[in-house]
Amino acid sequence: MISQTEENYLKALYNLTYLKGEASVNEISKRLEIKMPTVNSMMKKLSEKGFVHYESYKPLKLTEEGKKEAALIIRKHRLTEMYLVEKMGFAWDEVHQIAEQIEHIHSPEFFTKMDQLLGYPTVDPHGSPIPDHNGVMRSESYIFLDTCKTGDAVTLMAVQPSSKELLQYLSAKDLELGTTLTILSIEPFDNSITVNYGNRISEVLSSKVTATLLVRPIS
Amino acid sequence: MISQTEENYLKALYNLTYLKGEASVNEISKRLEIKMPTVNSMMKKLSEKGFVHYESYKPLKLTEEGKKEAALIIRKHRLTEMYLVEKMGFAWDEVHQIAEQIEHIHSPEFFTKMDQLLGYPTVDPHGSPIPDHNGVMRSESYIFLDTCKTGDAVTLMAVQPSSKELLQYLSAKDLELGTTLTILSIEPFDNSITVNYGNRISEVLSSKVTATLLVRPIS
DNA sequence: CTAACAAGTTAGATTAAACTAACAAAATAT
DNA sequence: ATATTTTGTTAGTTTAATCTAACTTGTTAG
Numbered sequence: 001m002i003s004q005t006e007e008n009y010l011k012a013l014y015n016l017t018y019l020k021g022e023a024s025v026n027e028i029s030k031r032l033e034i035k036m037p038t039v040n041s042m043m044k045k046l047s048e049k050g051f052v053h054y055e056s057y058k059p060l061k062l063t064e065e066g067k068k069e070a071a072l073i074i075r076k077h078r079l080t081e082m083y084l085v086e087k088m089g090f091a092w093d094e095v096h097q098i099a100e101q102i103e104h105i106h107s108p109e110f111f112t113k114m115d116q117l118l119g120y121p122t123v124d125p126h127g128s129p130i131p132d133h134n135g136v137m138r139s140e141s142y143i144f145l146d147t148c149k150t151g152d153a154v155t156l157m158a159v160q161p162s163s164k165e166l167l168q169y170l171s172a173k174d175l176e177l178g179t180t181l182t183i184l185s186i187e188p189f190d191n192s193i194t195v196n197y198g199n200r201i202s203e204v205l206s207s208k209v210t211a212t213l214l215v216r217p218i219s
Numbered sequence: 220m221i222s223q224t225e226e227n228y229l230k231a232l233y234n235l236t237y238l239k240g241e242a243s244v245n246e247i248s249k250r251l252e253i254k255m256p257t258v259n260s261m262m263k264k265l266s267e268k269g270f271v272h273y274e275s276y277k278p279l280k281l282t283e284e285g286k287k288e289a290a291l292i293i294r295k296h297r298l299t300e301m302y303l304v305e306k307m308g309f310a311w312d313e314v315h316q317i318a319e320q321i322e323h324i325h326s327p328e329f330f331t332k333m334d335q336l337l338g339y340p341t342v343d344p345h346g347s348p349i350p351d352h353n354g355v356m357r358s359e360s361y362i363f364l365d366t367c368k369t370g371d372a373v374t375l376m377a378v379q380p381s382s383k384e385l386l387q388y389l390s391a392k393d394l395e396l397g398t399t400l401t402i403l404s405i406e407p408f409d410n411s412i413t414v415n416y417g418n419r420i421s422e423v424l425s426s427k428v429t430a431t432l433l434v435r436p437i438s
Numbered sequence: 439c440t441a442a443c444a445a446g447t448t449a450g451a452t453t454a455a456a457c458t459a460a461c462a463a464a465a466t467a468t
Numbered sequence: 469a470t471a472t473t474t475t476g477t478t479a480g481t482t483t484a485a486t487c488t489a490a491c492t493t494g495t496t497a498g
Contacts (some may be wrong), residue, residue, distance in 0.1 A: 026445055038486055040447060045484095056444060057493060087306075088332050101324045107317045113307050140475065224455065245475055257456055259477060264454095276476060432456060440498095447492070457482070465474070 002049075004104045005125070007073050008032065009042050011103075013062055014070030018158055020167060022059035034105075076111055077103040077121060078124035079126065083114045085125040092125045128157075128216075143182075146191060146210040149198035152183045154215035166212060174198055226292050227251065228261050230322075231268060232281055233289030237396075239375055239386055241278035243306075290354035293331055296322040297343035297350075302333045304344040311344045362436070364400075365410060365429040372401045372435035385431060393417055399437065405422045426431075 002010075016023035019187050029036045047054035051066030062070060080099040082091040090098075104127065105111075115121075115133075123129055123141060131137040142157050156179045168214065170176070174197075181197040190208035205213075221229075231250050235242035242263065244332075248255045255310050255367075268271035270285030281289060299318040303309040309317075324330075334340075341357060342348050350356040375398045378385065389395070393416075400416040410426035 003484080008339075024445075025447090029445095034485090035487065036446065037448080037488085043486080084329075088336065090332065094328065098324070098326045098329050101326070102321070105317070105320045107320070109313065110303075110317050113309065119306065174330075222454080243475075244477090248475095253455090253456065255476065256458085256478080262454080440473075442495100442497085444495070445493080447490100449490085450488090452487070453485090455483090458480090460477100460479085462477070463475080465472100468470090 004047060006042070006046060006049075006051075007069075007104060008115070009046060009074050010041070010062070010070040011077075012112055013052065013060060014074065016061055020159055022061050024059055026196070028060075054136070068135035068215065071131040071137055072133075072139075073103055075131040075133070075135070076105070078128060079114050079121075081124045082118055082121050082130070082158065086118055095125065141216055142214040144211055145193070145205070145213040145215050146207055148183055148193075148215065148217070150183050150186055153180060153218045154183075155180050155218060156213060157216050159212050159215035160214055171208070173203060174200060181215070221288065224325060225261070225265060225268075225270075226288075228258070228265060229281070229285060229289040230292050231294075231340065232279060233286065233293065233366070236279070237282055239378055241280050243278055245312050249349075256351070287354035290350040290356055291352075292322055293356075294350040294352070294354070295324070298330055298333050298337070298340075300343045301337055301340050305337055314344065322427060360435055361433040363430055364412070364424070364432040364434050365426055367402055367434065367436070369402050369405055372399060372437045374437060375432060376435050377433035378431050379433055385428070388428070392422060393419060400434070 009028065009032070012028050012219050013023055016027050016031065025036055025039050028034075028043075029039045031037070038187060041187045043052055043060055046052040051063055051069060053061040053063055076181050080102045081092075081095045084095040084098060085092055112133075121130060122138060129138050129141050144158075145154065156175060156177055158177070159170065166201070179197050181195045184194040184196060184202060186193045191206055191210070193207075193210055194204050196202065228247065228251070231247050232242055235246050235250065244258050247253075247262075248258045250260070252342065262271055262279055264270040265285070268427050270282055270288060272280040272282055288411060296318045299321045300311075300314045303317060304311055331352075336381050340349060342360060348357050348360050355403040364373065364375075367373060375392060375396055377396070378389065385433050398416050400414045403413040403421060405412045410429070411423055412426075412429055413423050
């Protein structure tokens with residue numbers, strides 16, 4: 001059996017690793033607001049249980065089983081958000097806290113019913129994909145930034161493939177998962193693009209960079 | 220803050236005391252399948268928190284605050300059961316386990332919305348009353364057995380007022396909370412009634428007894 | 439290249455919620 | 469009325485999940 005607490009760690013790790021394939025103890029610690037030693041011992045425990053690849057001083061990765069478990073929790077979360085908005089009339093910004101709790105309910109029938117009543121949705125109210133009942137996340141809704149056109153507004157969802165250098169570059173530019181970018185222009189010569197986001201105006205991103213950035217168009 | 224575990228103890232105590240105003244450590248222990256010493260220390264804790272009147276070797280009672288807390292949990296449980304049946308298409312016998320979990324969700328808005336979507340129901344799918352948002356249980360749906368007529372089928376819901384002797388009498392007759400009785404006849408002379416229930420055929424109950432038994436007619 | 443800083447780890451303490459074993463009080467039955 | 473059984477309590481242990489303090493490893497800036 002897998003506790004609610006363990007589920008929260010798996011989910012955090014899934015979301016962090018989705019961006020770059022691995023994550024650190026420190027990142028989980030910050031995200032969950034739990035001190036590093038606690039995270040450290042939980043990672044060892046989840047490693048014992050076969051959900052995490054843990055080696056001292058190395059970055060953390062989810063095992064295939066860990067990915068599936070996490071995706072199934074995220075499935076429950078997103079189905080719930082969708083249900084709350086579509087069937088109960090909540091606003092999209094009111095549903096997260098409730099879904100954080102309902103995602104831990106143990107009842108396959110309950111979520112199957114939700115899924116059915118919703119007509120088997122593939123994305124949640126924020127446009128994020130809902131993993132299927134095997135924990136497989138359709139990633140088709142994400143596209144690479146270099147396939148977008150001038151005027152598009154998109155949200156940065158993932159970086160693939162990623163390298164330390166690339167992530168440092170993105171950090172230096174204040175580009176984080178969830179950042180919304182507006183494409184001002186595309187240079188035909190080298191396919192570099194000029195974008196606005198946050199406080200940054202007219203930042204230029206090379207095609208080497210834009211070819212790694214997975215984004216979701218804002219509907 | 221009140222933990223999920225504490226909520227379960229309060230609910231158990233509420234349900235047990237609803238029948239007779241007080242309950243024992245042993246009864247809670249059996250109902251929750253938790254050993255007596257654990258129950259004992261939890262009762263002391265809940266007493267510290269002001270939810271339970273605890274005195275060594277004395278029966279347990281809920282304080283007014285404890286009653287309110289418990290009733291509000293039961294409200295969430297019953298609203299949920301109603302919602303699952305009415306809005307999601309579950310059968311009445313599939314909803315208990317799910318409601319046991321959802322009753323612990325912390326989100327007033329969630330339950331307010333349910334209540335609203337259901338049109339402010341006053342009873343759950345099993346006919347049990349739903350306490351209002353102040354934790355007040357309408358008991359109008361329960362009537363005394365001596366006000367019923369021949370042929371009625373009713374469920375025993377509570378005993379009021381109760382005494383040790385009465386409860387022992389009821390136990391000896393296998394009459395428990397939840398027992399369904401069918402009224403065969405009523406003796407005009409002394410108002411004693413003859414009933415069937417469980418394996419018991421033609422048991423006679425005096426008016427002194429029937430005037431204390433709160434029952435719910437089976438719709 | 440090394441000093442300083444950041445990140446990761448180990449050890450040990452704390453709290454909540456469970457348990458068993460042993461003892462005390464109350465209820466019951468002979 | 470006393471012995472037996474049931475119920476309640478106390479004391480001490482366990483496990484999960486957190487923490488702080490102290491130490492180690494790895495990274496980064498002069």
